Amino acid sequence: MAEVQRRKERLDRGIKVRAESIYAVSSWEEAAYLLAPRIILVLGLLLAPLLVQSPYWKRVVTVVCVYGLLGLSFDFLAHFVGLVSLGGALATGVGGYASALANKALGLPVFLSIPLASLAGGVVCTVLLLPCLPLRGVYFAIVTLMYPLVLSRLVEAFNILGGTDGIPGVQGFGGPWAESYIIISALLLCLFGLRRLVNEDLGLILRGVKDNDQAVKASGISVTRYKAIAVFIASTLGCLAGAYLAHLYMWAGLSLFALDFSILPIAATVIGGGGTLVGAVVGSMILIPLSELLREFGTLRIAFYALVLMGFIVVRSEGLMVWAQRKYHQFERWVQI
Amino acid sequence: MNMDKPLLKVEGLSKTFGGLQAVQDVSMVLYQGEILGIIGPNGSGKTTLVNLITGFIKPDKGSVKFRGRDIAGWPPHKIADLGIVRTFQNMRPYYSLEAYRNLIVPLNSPRAKRMGMGRWGERDTVALDILEEIGFERDSFVPYKKASALPTGYLKRLELARCLALKPEVIIADELFSGLSASEIASLVPLIEKLQGGGITFIMVEHRLRELFSLANRVIALDFGTKICEGSPKEVMANPRVRQAYLGPGGSD
Amino acid sequence: MEIIVYGIVNSVSLALMALGFTLVYGISRLPNFAHGAFYILAGYLAWVGIRSLNMGYIVSVLLTIFVVGILGMAMYRFFLIRVRGMPISEIIASYAMGLFILEALRWKGLKGMTFTLPVIYPGTIFLFDVPVDYQRLLVVAIGAGIVAGLWLFTKFTRLGLALRGIAQDEQAAMMLGIDSDAMATVATGLGSALAAVAAIVLLPLGNIVVEAGYQVLIFAVAVCIVGGLGSWAGAILASFIIGFAQILTVSYMQSHFQVVVALLAIILTLIAKPSGLFGRQKQLEERV
Numbered sequence: 001m002a003e004v005q006r007r008k009e010r011l012d013r014g015i016k017v018r019a020e021s022i023y024a025v026s027s028w029e030e031a032a033y034l035l036a037p038r039i040i041l042v043l044g045l046l047l048a049p050l051l052v053q054s055p056y057w058k059r060v061v062t063v064v065c066v067y068g069l070l071g072l073s074f075d076f077l078a079h080f081v082g083l084v085s086l087g088g089a090l091a092t093g094v095g096g097y098a099s100a101l102a103n104k105a106l107g108l109p110v111f112l113s114i115p116l117a118s119l120a121g122g123v124v125c126t127v128l129l130l131p132c133l134p135l136r137g138v139y140f141a142i143v144t145l146m147y148p149l150v151l152s153r154l155v156e157a158f159n160i161l162g163g164t165d166g167i168p169g170v171q172g173f174g175g176p177w178a179e180s181y182i183i184i185s186a187l188l189l190c191l192f193g194l195r196r197l198v199n200e201d202l203g204l205i206l207r208g209v210k211d212n213d214q215a216v217k218a219s220g221i222s223v224t225r226y227k228a229i230a231v232f233i234a235s236t237l238g239c240l241a242g243a244y245l246a247h248l249y250m251w252a253g254l255s256l257f258a259l260d261f262s263i264l265p266i267a268a269t270v271i272g273g274g275g276t277l278v279g280a281v282v283g284s285m286i287l288i289p290l291s292e293l294l295r296e297f298g299t300l301r302i303a304f305y306a307l308v309l310m311g312f313i314v315v316r317s318e319g320l321m322v323w324a325q326r327k328y329h330q331f332e333r334w335v336q337i
Numbered sequence: 338m339n340m341d342k343p344l345l346k347v348e349g350l351s352k353t354f355g356g357l358q359a360v361q362d363v364s365m366v367l368y369q370g371e372i373l374g375i376i377g378p379n380g381s382g383k384t385t386l387v388n389l390i391t392g393f394i395k396p397d398k399g400s401v402k403f404r405g406r407d408i409a410g411w412p413p414h415k416i417a418d419l420g421i422v423r424t425f426q427n428m429r430p431y432y433s434l435e436a437y438r439n440l441i442v443p444l445n446s447p448r449a450k451r452m453g454m455g456r457w458g459e460r461d462t463v464a465l466d467i468l469e470e471i472g473f474e475r476d477s478f479v480p481y482k483k484a485s486a487l488p489t490g491y492l493k494r495l496e497l498a499r500c501l502a503l504k505p506e507v508i509i510a511d512e513l514f515s516g517l518s519a520s521e522i523a524s525l526v527p528l529i530e531k532l533q534g535g536g537i538t539f540i541m542v543e544h545r546l547r548e549l550f551s552l553a554n555r556v557i558a559l560d561f562g563t564k565i566c567e568g569s570p571k572e573v574m575a576n577p578r579v580r581q582a583y584l585g586p587g588g589s590d
Numbered sequence: 591m592e593i594i595v596y597g598i599v600n601s602v603s604l605a606l607m608a609l610g611f612t613l614v615y616g617i618s619r620l621p622n623f624a625h626g627a628f629y630i631l632a633g634y635l636a637w638v639g640i641r642s643l644n645m646g647y648i649v650s651v652l653l654t655i656f657v658v659g660i661l662g663m664a665m666y667r668f669f670l671i672r673v674r675g676m677p678i679s680e681i682i683a684s685y686a687m688g689l690f691i692l693e694a695l696r697w698k699g700l701k702g703m704t705f706t707l708p709v710i711y712p713g714t715i716f717l718f719d720v721p722v723d724y725q726r727l728l729v730v731a732i733g734a735g736i737v738a739g740l741w742l743f744t745k746f747t748r749l750g751l752a753l754r755g756i757a758q759d760e761q762a763a764m765m766l767g768i769d770s771d772a773m774a775t776v777a778t779g780l781g782s783a784l785a786a787v788a789a790i791v792l793l794p795l796g797n798i799v800v801e802a803g804y805q806v807l808i809f810a811v812a813v814c815i816v817g818g819l820g821s822w823a824g825a826i827l828a829s830f831i832i833g834f835a836q837i838l839t840v841s842y843m844q845s846h847f848q849v850v851v852a853l854l855a856i857i858l859t860l861i862a863k864p865s866g867l868f869g870r871q872k873q874l875e876e877r878v
């Protein structure tokens with residue numbers, strides 16, 4: 001008996017095709033189709049601090065956003081430039097210390113020290129990583145894995161920047177509302193900014209570097225230069241997250257170089273769906289609250305992330321948002337072949 | 338072609354991989370406006386020679402002079418910036434980008450900007466213009482398809498389009514015709530002739546000898562990394578060493 | 591003199607830590623980032639065998655090596671095999687595996703209280719007026735023994751030759767009927783078992799702590815990268831370079847610098863000569 005052979009056929013929904021053309025502005029249905037997911041995300045994030053009551057969960061919302069930023073930074077580098085960085089903690093550490101210094105040593109207020117520390121930290125991280133940019137794949141991943149470790153050991157060994165005690169007494173935000181909305185707006189800004197960027201000329205070059213760096217070289221473009229730009233953008237995001245954390249905890253210390261900041265954003269991105277940017281944010285929305293529930297298990301949390309990460313990688317899951325976007329934009333049917 | 342205007346001068350170029358002498362003491366001259374063919378059996382070092390000239394591999398010995406300036410050992414993007422661009426034998430498009438967006442990348446290069454290939458906001462149009470010139474039907478879906486969905490013929494054209502986006506002086510085409518049908522080649526030939534007429538100099542590495550010989554002004558033959566003969570297509574075809582290299586010993590009659 | 595003696599001991603310790611990692615990478619191009627975790631796991635298992643289950647030293651040790659080897663094989667067979675050929679996924683997956691083991695061990699109580707393994711033969715002797723305890727001599731002896739053993743194994747046994755074949759040219763070896771996946775399984779098992787051996791010889795010199803797991807991974811990676819990924823001779827030479835560099839910095843500065851030296855060695859190597867001292871991948875990798 002002949003086995004019936006089937007395959008899944010995927011077709012774009014009519015509304016998607018229409019919404020991509022100029023008619024999108026003329027009909028509220030297409031406009032709604034385009035805007036609904038964005039509005040849900042934006043409103044959800046903006047309302048979250050209002051909806052949760054306890055200061056504890058308000059804090060969780062901010063931490064979600066921090067990891068969302070780090071996830072964005074990882075996803076951008078990994079899926080749009082092809083640089084897989086296992087050392088996100090480098091940026092958080094550099095940004096955190098930079099902001100603490102700007103605040104304590106230069107006396108800058110929060111609203112200046114965070115942006116300044118993000119940019120300066122971005123420059124520092126880029127300069128540190130500059131020698132590794134010609135490296136590919138595995139090598140780049142290994143070196144980036146080492147960087148946060150080296151820096152934290154150096155701080156310890158030379159006993160600089162407060163050594164193991166860190167820098168206490170960093171200025172706080174002065175209230176839960178400022179605390180929440182600063183990071184939420186930063187996250188939304190970065191998310192939509194990056195989504196825009198990857199379709200601009202700069203973003204296309206970076207995606208070219210990922211697809212095929214030889215062809216980029218053959219086009220008379222310096223690959224290292226564009227990788228440096230990409231690393232700067234990604235590190236700035238990471239430093240922003242680190243600077244925010246330093247002010248949130250009113251302390252900058254070695255824990256800013258902790259493994260969590262490297263591994264969790266990766267897990268969040270893998271779960272949320274790499275290459276979608278928004279996936280990294282959604283992934284942190286899932287992982288962080290979950291890990292708060294696991295708080296009583298202490299460091300077993302990391303083991304738990306590791307397990308989740310392993311699971312997702314091994315079943316080669318496409319990730320949540322890739323799946324969701326596909327379902328939203330396409331319908332599927334089985335066809336006989 | 339202009340015999341008294343050498344554009345590119347290669348002298349004593351050599352490269353070994355481990356123990357393998359991939360290119361050995363090759364010298365050649367490229368004149369302004371000509372089409373120079375390079376032929377040779379598989380593994381004779383043609384691609385390696387291209388890589389050496391375009392900076393993708395650093396030569397062990399020898400010099401490459403472009404308008405009198407030694408560019409041997411320069412990084413590839415600097416060489417491309419001078420206007421010496423190449424296609425890849427195994428095509429290298431940006432698979433995740435649409436065909437026209439594949440050209441946005443070279444259009445953003447310093448050279449393209451210098452040469453006035455479209456400012457910000459115009460680049461899409463310029464990209465579509467180039468694609469149309471090279472045989473992508475403008476009003477069809479083809480230019481908007483992801484490169485991963487394009488058949489070989491279009492990918493080969495895309496390789497050439499990438500070169501054109503840089504307003505090149507020299508195009509080094511590595512096996513542009515292989516993998517194409519006779520009719521596809523027939524549609525590319527006039528294009529290349531037109532480009533040559535527009536002042537672009539070509540080096541064409543080819544296995545499709547018949548098509549190459551109708552295009553090329555001069556031909557160089559390589560075997561085991563050394564240049565075995567040089568001359569007009571007729572002379573090269575008649576050369577016993579070339580026949581031997583292609584057909585093996587004893588096949589020269 | 592002191593520096594030379596301790597330098598040698600330290601270098602051989604590094605080589606011991608790194609051999610398993612190099613072996614796996616050399617044979618199946620698999621960066622086993624769970625290496626450090628297996629090291630600590632082995633220490634812990636041996637401790638459980640000796641101290642909790644009172645199984646006796648020899649039995650515990652042999653059992654530990656065996657169990658860890660099997661675990662390594664299982665990790666490849668059921669897990670890493672599914673991300674084979676995707677280097678980044680391989681790193682992330684094996685690193686996640688290692689994290690899982692280490693952090694689970696930490697939770698299990700591998701902190702606070704000190705866990706130590708017994709030395710095999712207590713005592714110290716004077717070598718050129720430098721006091722060296724027997725365990726450190728044993729480290730050197732076993733290190734040399736393992737290197738010699740591996741050399742003989744790959745030169746003269748069928749399995750060893752098959753492994754070498756895969757290492758040199760996977761495609762060709764597969765065409766000759768060597769099962770690449772089976773060899774990779776064997777390699778990960780062997781590599782993990784080597785991690786266990788290293789743990790059993792080296793851990794009596796310190797405490798079994800989770801941090802050491804990360805440290806061993808860093809050292810192993812450092813040695814392999816400096817020596818050229820997958821090259822044994824390179825790894826051994828690199829162990830000596832890094833080993834002596836460490837002893838020198840430690841004797842003039844503080845012990846914090848041990849890891850810093852390793853990390854700097856990696857970074858400097860990657861910048862100066864990414865393929866390492868004896869690497870031969872670079873040219874093949876960049877085929878245009």
Ligand SMILES: Nc1ncnc2c1ncn2[C@@H]1O[C@H](COP(=O)(O)OP(=O)(O)OP(=O)(O)O)[C@@H](O)[C@H]1O
Nearest residue numbers: 354359378379380381382383384385873874876877
């Ligand atoms: N990066 C490299 N590393 C080692 N060997 C190489 C490398 N690139 C090429 N070779 C070897 O150099 C020789 C010449 O190769 P090359 O690609 O230049 O030949 P070719 O003339 O282009 O052949 P084909 O007609 O098949 O394209 C071959 O034996 C090839 O295996």
Ligand SMILES: [Mg+2]
Nearest residue numbers: 383384385426
């Ligand atoms: Mg070739």
